Amino acid sequence: xxxxxxxxxxxxxxxxxxxxxxxxxxxxxxxxxxxxxxxxxxxxxxxxxxxxxxxxxxxxxxxxxxxxxxxxxxxxxxxxxxxxxxxxxxxxxxxx
Amino acid sequence: xxxxxxxxxxxxxxxxxxxxxxxxxxxxxxxxxxxxxxxxxxxxxxxxxxxxxxxxxxxxxxxxxxxxxxxxxxxxxxxxxxxxxxxxxxxxxxxxxxxxxxxxxxxxxxxxxxxxxxxxxxxxxxxxxxxxxxxxxxxxxxxxxxxxxxxxxxxxxxxxxxxxxxxxxxxxxxxxxxxxxxxxxxxxxxxxxxxxxxxxxxxxxxxxxxxxxxxxxxxxxxxxxxxxxxxxxxxxxxxxxxxxxxxxxxxxxxxxxxxxxxxxxxxxxxxxxxxxxxxxxxxxxxxxxxxxxxxxxxxxxxxxxxxxxxxxxxxxxxxxxxxxxxxxxxxxxxxxxxxxxxxxxxxxxxxxxxxxxxxxxxxxxxxxxxxxxxxxxxxxxxxxxxxxxxxxxxxxxxxxxxx
Numbered sequence: 001x002x003x004x005x006x007x008x009x010x011x012x013x014x015x016x017x018x019x020x021x022x023x024x025x026x027x028x029x030x031x032x033x034x035x036x037x038x039x040x041x042x043x044x045x046x047x048x049x050x051x052x053x054x055x056x057x058x059x060x061x062x063x064x065x066x067x068x069x070x071x072x073x074x075x076x077x078x079x080x081x082x083x084x085x086x087x088x089x090x091x092x093x094x095x096x
Numbered sequence: 097x098x099x100x101x102x103x104x105x106x107x108x109x110x111x112x113x114x115x116x117x118x119x120x121x122x123x124x125x126x127x128x129x130x131x132x133x134x135x136x137x138x139x140x141x142x143x144x145x146x147x148x149x150x151x152x153x154x155x156x157x158x159x160x161x162x163x164x165x166x167x168x169x170x171x172x173x174x175x176x177x178x179x180x181x182x183x184x185x186x187x188x189x190x191x192x193x194x195x196x197x198x199x200x201x202x203x204x205x206x207x208x209x210x211x212x213x214x215x216x217x218x219x220x221x222x223x224x225x226x227x228x229x230x231x232x233x234x235x236x237x238x239x240x241x242x243x244x245x246x247x248x249x250x251x252x253x254x255x256x257x258x259x260x261x262x263x264x265x266x267x268x269x270x271x272x273x274x275x276x277x278x279x280x281x282x283x284x285x286x287x288x289x290x291x292x293x294x295x296x297x298x299x300x301x302x303x304x305x306x307x308x309x310x311x312x313x314x315x316x317x318x319x320x321x322x323x324x325x326x327x328x329x330x331x332x333x334x335x336x337x338x339x340x341x342x343x344x345x346x347x348x349x350x351x352x353x354x355x356x357x358x359x360x361x362x363x364x365x366x367x368x369x370x371x372x373x374x375x376x377x378x379x380x381x382x383x384x385x386x387x388x389x390x391x392x393x394x395x396x397x398x399x400x401x402x403x404x405x406x407x408x409x410x411x412x413x414x415x416x417x418x419x420x421x422x423x424x425x426x427x428x429x430x431x432x433x434x435x436x437x438x439x440x441x442x443x444x445x446x447x448x449x450x451x452x453x454x455x456x457x458x459x460x461x462x463x464x465x466x467x468x469x470x471x472x473x474x475x476x477x478x479x480x481x482x483x484x485x486x487x488x489x490x491x492x493x494x495x496x497x498x499x
Contacts, residue, residue, distance in 0.1 A: 011196075
């Protein structure tokens with residue numbers, strides 16, 4: 001089946017969730033948050049949120065507790081690097 | 097018939113007039129010999145309020161074409177000019193502009209590429225970029241420069257393929273000739289406003305030139321989108337089909353301005369010629385003088401002055417060369433390890449046709465080496481002698497130089 005119905009003459013797309021597919025499938029390890037160490041969870045008020053700020057895929061929610069969208073998280077581990085409370089660890093996908 | 101407005105202009109100023117009359121909106125360029133006067137003139141025109149455009153002084157030719165890309169994507173009619181190393185510096189962006197299908201117009205003032213360092217004319221620079229997906233048009237004189245720049249916008253914006261207008265450095269760029277400069281009001285009638293196929297619109301956000309994978313993929317709207325190969329196929333298709341537009345625009349230009357360009361090449365006395373000289377750019381004018389000399393010697397010589405190199409006019413060439421028994425191709429370039437680019441293209445065009453002419457390739461004029469009509473005529477005579485050996489095709493070209 002051909003692609004003639006696609007009227008594009010150059011590479012183009014419109015922004016949308018999951019335009020590049022389910023990038024969560026690319027992961028080999030996933031971030032796990034220890035809510036006893038996570039600062040907003042401990043204080044029960046908005047604080048820190050560095051993981052939300054630095055996530056390159058915007059899959060971290062700025063909520064209490066902080067949640068990570070595993071459909072799209074690619075497992076890059078930046079959240080682990082930036083967390084000042086060392087609340088996040090990367091766990092091998094094989095364990096889930 | 098329009099009233100003539102003859103000005104004495106050199107090729108660079110003719111190109112600048114072409115851009116001005118086309119009402120370009122963004123000019124981004126970097127100076128390089130022998131192109132500099134084009135952009136100097138345009139910046140003067142902008143500064144003096146005679147051209148309503150943004151003149152952006154960039155720090156390199158790569159940046160120049162990058163700026164033209166962005167400006168064109170958001171809907172501006174853009175222009176740049178360069179030569180030789182400058183065009184080489186833009187190489188990556190030439191691919192990018194063609195792949196994004198942007199109607200940028202670039203004038204290339206043909207100059208030799210180093211090493212060794214040389215600022216004078218040959219066509220290696222633009223010929224080296226023949227694979228990038230740009231339409232390439234060559235001018236034989238300064239009138240054709242201004243006319244071709246104006247037509248370039250109409251062609252580019254109709255087919256969404258960028259156009260390179262090439263002319264010989266110094267021989268044309270710095271030589272003054274009478275040029276009938278079209279009137280602004282007539283160019284306005286000839287050239288409609290640019291309708292981009294790309295536009296950044298906050299109410300319909302789009303992303304251009306995203307990573308495109310090998311295979312087609314369904315997009316967010318559920319449409320099966322082209323993979324890389326399909327997009328590239330469309331570029332080739334556009335170039336193949338652009339022949340029709342190039343000739344149509346040339347015809348329309350002729351109807352409005354009295355000088356027709358409804359052709360992919362210029363034919364001089366081909367009707368009864370069995371010896372055809374092929375040359376591109378200003379050399380095509382010299383070739384006509386050589387043909388005069390050959391005619392006086394009793395030979396039926398004609399000239400095919402190649403105007404459009406990309407898309408290469410294969411079928412049109414086969415028709416024009418049908419009576420030839422000797423084709424002598426002069427190239428101001430060479431694809432090292434093989435032969436002159438024009439000669440290869442012609443051989444490719446003739447393969448499978450019934451034309452059984454002998455073809456001879458001569459490399460001439462590199463690095464600004466002067467080419468005299470007498471030398472062209474002598475090369476033809478030399479080729480005629482070798483015809484008696486019955487050799488249709490030689491593996492490598494001959495060079496007219498002092499080696």
